[in-house]
Amino acid sequence: xxxxxxxxxxxxxxxxxxxxxxxxxxxxxxxxxxxxxxxxxxxxxxxxxxxxxxxxxxxxxxxxxxxxxxxxxxxxxxxxxxxxxxxxxxxxxxxxxxxxxxxxxxxxxxxxxxxxxxxxxxxxxxxxxxxxxxxxxxxxxxxxxxxxxxxxxxxxxxxxxxxxxxxxxxxxxxxxxxxxxxxxxxxxxxxxxxxxxxxxxxxxxxxxxxxxxxxxxxxxxxxxxxxxxxxxxxxxxxxxxxxxxxxxxxxxxxxxxxxxxxxxxxxxxxxxxxxxxxxxxxxxxxxxxxxxxxxxxxxxxxxxxxxxxxxxxxxxxxxxxxxxxxxxxxxxxxxxxxxxxxxxxxxxxxxxxxxxxxxxxxxxxxxxxxx
Amino acid sequence: xxxxxxxxxxxxxxxxxxxxxxxxxxxxxxxxxxxxxxxxxxxxxxxxxxxxxxxxxxxxxxxxxxxxxxxxxxxxxxxxxxxxxxxxxxxxxxxxxxxxxxxxxxxxxxxxxxxxxxxxxxxxxxxxxxxxxxxxxxxxxxxxxxxxxxxxxxxxxxxxxxxxxxxxxxxxxxxxxxxxxxxxxxxxxxxxxxxxxxxxxxxxxxxxxxxxxxxxxxxxxxxxxxxxxxxxxxxxxxxxxxxxxxxxxxxxxxxxxxxxxxxxxxxxxxxxxxxxxxxxxxxxxxxxxxxxxxxxxxxxxxxxxxxxxxxxxxxxxxxxxxxxxxxxxxxxxxxxxxxxxxxxxxxxxxxxxxxxxxxxxxxxxxxxxxxxxxxxxxxxxxxxxxxxxxxxxxxxxxxxxxxxxxxxxxxxxxxxxxxxxxxxxxxxxxxxxxxxxxxxxxxxxxxxxxxxxxxxxxxxxxxxxxxxxxxxxxxxxxxxxxxxxxxxxxxxxxxxxxxxxxxxxxxxxx
Numbered sequence: 001x002x003x004x005x006x007x008x009x010x011x012x013x014x015x016x017x018x019x020x021x022x023x024x025x026x027x028x029x030x031x032x033x034x035x036x037x038x039x040x041x042x043x044x045x046x047x048x049x050x051x052x053x054x055x056x057x058x059x060x061x062x063x064x065x066x067x068x069x070x071x072x073x074x075x076x077x078x079x080x081x082x083x084x085x086x087x088x089x090x091x092x093x094x095x096x097x098x099x100x101x102x103x104x105x106x107x108x109x110x111x112x113x114x115x116x117x118x119x120x121x122x123x124x125x126x127x128x129x130x131x132x133x134x135x136x137x138x139x140x141x142x143x144x145x146x147x148x149x150x151x152x153x154x155x156x157x158x159x160x161x162x163x164x165x166x167x168x169x170x171x172x173x174x175x176x177x178x179x180x181x182x183x184x185x186x187x188x189x190x191x192x193x194x195x196x197x198x199x200x201x202x203x204x205x206x207x208x209x210x211x212x213x214x215x216x217x218x219x220x221x222x223x224x225x226x227x228x229x230x231x232x233x234x235x236x237x238x239x240x241x242x243x244x245x246x247x248x249x250x251x252x253x254x255x256x257x258x259x260x261x262x263x264x265x266x267x268x269x270x271x272x273x274x275x276x277x278x279x280x281x282x283x284x285x286x287x288x289x290x291x292x293x294x295x296x297x298x299x300x301x302x303x304x305x306x307x308x309x310x311x312x313x314x315x316x317x318x319x320x321x322x323x324x325x326x327x328x329x330x331x332x333x334x335x336x337x338x339x340x341x342x343x344x345x346x347x348x349x350x351x352x353x354x355x356x357x358x359x360x361x362x363x364x365x366x367x368x369x370x371x
Numbered sequence: 372x373x374x375x376x377x378x379x380x381x382x383x384x385x386x387x388x389x390x391x392x393x394x395x396x397x398x399x400x401x402x403x404x405x406x407x408x409x410x411x412x413x414x415x416x417x418x419x420x421x422x423x424x425x426x427x428x429x430x431x432x433x434x435x436x437x438x439x440x441x442x443x444x445x446x447x448x449x450x451x452x453x454x455x456x457x458x459x460x461x462x463x464x465x466x467x468x469x470x471x472x473x474x475x476x477x478x479x480x481x482x483x484x485x486x487x488x489x490x491x492x493x494x495x496x497x498x499x500x501x502x503x504x505x506x507x508x509x510x511x512x513x514x515x516x517x518x519x520x521x522x523x524x525x526x527x528x529x530x531x532x533x534x535x536x537x538x539x540x541x542x543x544x545x546x547x548x549x550x551x552x553x554x555x556x557x558x559x560x561x562x563x564x565x566x567x568x569x570x571x572x573x574x575x576x577x578x579x580x581x582x583x584x585x586x587x588x589x590x591x592x593x594x595x596x597x598x599x600x601x602x603x604x605x606x607x608x609x610x611x612x613x614x615x616x617x618x619x620x621x622x623x624x625x626x627x628x629x630x631x632x633x634x635x636x637x638x639x640x641x642x643x644x645x646x647x648x649x650x651x652x653x654x655x656x657x658x659x660x661x662x663x664x665x666x667x668x669x670x671x672x673x674x675x676x677x678x679x680x681x682x683x684x685x686x687x688x689x690x691x692x693x694x695x696x697x698x699x700x701x702x703x704x705x706x707x708x709x710x711x712x713x714x715x716x717x718x719x720x721x722x723x724x725x726x727x728x729x730x731x732x733x734x735x736x737x738x739x740x741x742x743x744x745x746x747x748x749x750x751x752x753x754x755x756x757x758x759x760x761x762x763x764x765x766x767x768x769x770x771x772x773x774x775x776x777x778x779x780x781x782x783x784x785x786x787x788x789x790x791x792x793x794x795x796x797x798x799x800x801x802x803x804x805x806x807x808x809x810x811x812x813x814x815x816x817x818x819x820x821x822x823x824x825x826x827x828x829x830x831x832x833x834x835x836x837x838x839x840x841x842x843x844x845x846x847x848x849x850x851x852x853x854x855x856x857x858x859x860x861x862x863x864x865x866x867x868x869x870x871x872x873x874x875x876x877x878x879x880x881x
Binding site for chain 2: 222223224225226227228231232235236238239241242243244246
């Protein structure tokens with residue numbers, strides 16, 4: 001009998017198909033702490049008190065009910081766009097288009113709220129479906145170009161982001177609010193807005209949608225045959241061919257699913273209790289931050305939620321830090337940026353690996369019924 | 372003392388494969404020295420040792436009488452040793468001149484201004500002397516493969532190499548280009564440059580080489596003058612007499628049950644992505660209860676043929692029949708039809724390295740019918756099956772939950788084999804099933820294949836290891852340049868002819 005050598009014994013944890021990896025979590029926590037450390041040095045060097053900044057950051061994002069509530073609200077749409085990026089990454093696709101898809105999803109959510117006024121039980125699901133459709137629509141072109149013409153989806157989705165941005169900027173002028181000089185649209189009917197969970201904070205029922213989305217994505221990835229195929233495709237496209245996965249259909253399915261999730265993320269933002277209108281300037285970044293969130297979360301659904309909380313906390317606390325310390329906003333963004341970048345290191349490594357896996361993809365003509 | 376002497380060179384790879392065992396090799400200035408052997412004989416490893424890309428475990432190298440230590444290609448180039456790999460080391464987006472200049476520059480040259488005109492001038496003079504004509508201003512990506520090869524050689528000449536190691540240089544050339552290429556080699560000889568020419572093509576050795584060293588399984592079989600040597604002698608040296616291989620396994624070859632062609636391959640053509648015919652009208656039948664072996668040197672279309680049968684590569688002409696019914700060229704349908712497939716590259720095609728052993732046990736398995744589910748994937752029965760297979764096939768792993776990449780190569784191969792057998796297939800395709808495995812693991816896999824045959828299954832064994840083919844197959848086909856060159860029963864196999872066919876010599880009726 002040959003001696004089977006096990007090189008890494010430490011991987012012997014009882015892990016099934018699913019994976020909640022505490023080692024990875026510890027990794028991320030340490031990296032966040034390192035990020036805080038570097039930020040502290042930068043803050044001191046700039047002549048401010050690191051202790052004040054960091055305590056304000058923590059206080060204003062997690063320390064008070066309203067601060068925590070703001071963090072949760074920011075995390076609501078980020079979780080959704082983060083999940084959109086995560087599921088695409090898992091299949092080896094780089095959907096940078098979550099940004100544009102979130103715009104379109106958000107705008108569709110606004111349109112439903114603007115035109116219809118059903119009871120919330122009908123209206124809210126309608127908003128969600130419409131925003132999913134908006135995001136899906138914006139993923140259609142990159143999805144087909146990728147699947148049938150092998151056009152790099154990074155390039156096409158970035159292009160779609162620009163088109164989307166200009167399109168909704170124009171559309172919002174059609175629905176321009178009659179009050180004041182603001183460029184944004186009128187308010188939606190109240191029935192189309194998510195309701196606040198607590199009177200003392202901004203977090204609303206949208207977070208329930210996000211959590212549901214997380215559960216669905218997690219379940220699909222680890223407890224379904226299609227999720228298995230998605231994960232194989234992302235890790236090893238050759239093994240996916242071996243397993244009988246049709247790469248074209250897989251690309252279409254995942255891109256459109258990712259687009260739908262990103263669209264819902266936009267809808268959660270636009271129709272939130274404290275927003276209720278569409279404004280391109282405030283929604284900008286919801287998608288791209290979602291990509292960051294996914295990387296911070298090491299491209300795992302649960303990590304995505306934690307990543308959304310971290311990024312959400314940074315966004316929510318930024319104004320408080322400015323007020324408390326008098327730091328210029330650019331400097332505040334720099335230090336929150338440092339923390340987020342530090343936390344995304346493992347995610348970036350994963351992403352690069354996935355990209356490298358794709359290099360060998362040009363293969364002999366593939367068999368199948370699809371040609 | 373010869374001008375190049377490699378003495379007692381040994382190399383064992385981390386996975387335990389003994390690539391070189393106490394190899395002695397020598398070459399004289401101004402000769403073309405052939406290095407002949409099958410895949411895995413150690414030819415390329417030996418040259419990589421000389422070029423400094425692989426560190427040797429033991430042995431010494433003498434160049435022009437002096438003992439040298441070559442730790443990297445740049446060391447080698449300083450000593451005038453240059454190597455052209457099978458995959459060219461070129462930057463496609465650069466011009467020829469830029470590629471050559473890139474070869475020269477190093478970190479300390481960054482401040483120096485690059486004089487491309489001088490580089491071009493020198494390339495032209497090299498072209499003139501050597502006969503390697505190439506336009507210095509052409510973009511490498513626009514050049515044909517043969518011309519890219521010239522650029523790769525020019526790069527070495529530019530650096531002043533006078534000992535050239537060429538790894539299977541003719542494999543990318545057409546007959547006319549080969550003719551011209553040999554002229555170039557002869558010119559090198561006139562300039563007193565040494566050429567070491569790696570090949571497995573017997574005719575080429577006789578045509579252009581002065582001497583030849585034959586390697587088999589990491590050992591030198593002999594070095595001889597090509598004058599007065601016959602192709603047959605070389606063929607036998609390359610693949611071994613083979614008689615002991617036939618005796619080692621007692622299982623007799625079987626007469627297949629008549630009229631029961633389990634798999635029929637009918638005139639199949641497979642193109643690669645450039646549209647080149649990799650499989651060129653292949654036909655054969657495999658019967659239940661036999662092992663049909665396809666021998667041949669790697670890269671003669673076997674991989675494409677196997678993947679086409681398995682439903683991965685597109686069949687552009689021809690058909691497959693399974694038990695008389697047409698088998699569609701779709702991976703999904705092939706899986707559902709009960710065809711087991713052990714692919715050649717474990718971690719590329721056959722496994723998902725990061726996935727657990729249990730998860731890998733359902734890769735390419737018809738989960739819908741096996742576990743009666745369309746959507747929900749319940750891991751409990753999957754893990755149970757994995758545990759059963761681990762026990763039945765004696766797979767060494769702490770449990771079914773560890774990533775499959777943490778297992779040894781032999782156990783990874785067992786995971787694939789166990790999985791494919793667990794499908795209870797009618798037919799099993801085994802492509803290089805023991806590549807890189809140690810003796811006991813090889814033996815285990817071999818016994819499994821024989822057992823499958825004895826159970827009445829049809830086995831298609833494709834291997835570049837001639838011994839393996841001889842040990843296991845009931846009938847043997849040889850594939851060369853996309854075609855089946857001949858099929859014979861094992862008892863009737865003529866070793867000489869087998870070697871000749873594998874060496875690219877057409878089998879002619881005698």
